[in-house]
Amino acid sequence: MSKIGIVLGRFHTKEVTEMLEEARAVAAKRQLDIVAEVWVPGSMEKPLALKRLLCRNDISGAVALGIIERGETEHGNVMGHAVISSIIGLQLEFMKPVGVGILGPGINPSQIPPRVRPYAAAAVEAVADLLASA
Numbered sequence: 001m002s003k004i005g006i007v008l009g010r011f012h013t014k015e016v017t018e019m020l021e022e023a024r025a026v027a028a029k030r031q032l033d034i035v036a037e038v039w040v041p042g043s044m045e046k047p048l049a050l051k052r053l054l055c056r057n058d059i060s061g062a063v064a065l066g067i068i069e070r071g072e073t074e075h076g077n078v079m080g081h082a083v084i085s086s087i088i089g090l091q092l093e094f095m096k097p098v099g100v101g102i103l104g105p106g107i108n109p110s111q112i113p114p115r116v117r118p119y120a121a122a123a124v125e126a127v128a129d130l131l132a133s134a
């Protein structure tokens with residue numbers, strides 16, 4: 001059974017907790033063993049937390065869950081581009097899959113609920129698929 005870690009953003013704890021519930025269910029279905037669940041303040045901290053997990057020899061992949069909301073400035077868009085680019089870079093650096101379950105950037109409150117579980121599920125499914133095809 002492949003072992004994975006999950007990094008979660010505390011900036012939207014309520015919604016991300018629901019995402020975690022979905023991720024756990026899909027991991028069980030796809031026979032992935034979640035050996036680490038790491039909460040970080042927000043998306044900016046996810047790349048470092050992910051790299052710490054990917055450095056572990058026992059971890060084959062990881063998932064990042066969170067939300068980058070729409071603000072009044074371009075901060076969220078800049079963050080989204082930087083964070084997702086960094087996460088993709090980590091996949092290629094470690095040759096380990098990282099499922100990106102980060103809503104947004106620029107998501108409005110009404111757009112969040114219908115995406116919470118599907119994005120979490122898709123992130124775990126992606127890691128499972130990449131591990132299965134390795």
Ligand SMILES: Nc1c(NC[C@H](O)[C@H](O)[C@H](O)CO)[nH]c(=O)[nH]c1=O
Pocket residue numbers: 009011041042043044045066067068069070076
């Ligand atoms: N506004 C959002 C943030 N902001 C916090 C940053 O991610 C970071 O924790 C802070 O800049 C300290 O380094 N984070 C999200 O994940 N989502 C947001 O909408």
Ligand SMILES: CC(=O)[C@@H](O)COP(=O)(O)O
Pocket residue numbers: 068069070071072073074075076077079
């Ligand atoms: C995505 C964010 O960081 C957001 O909360 C920031 O809001 P603002 O652009 O109004 O500073």
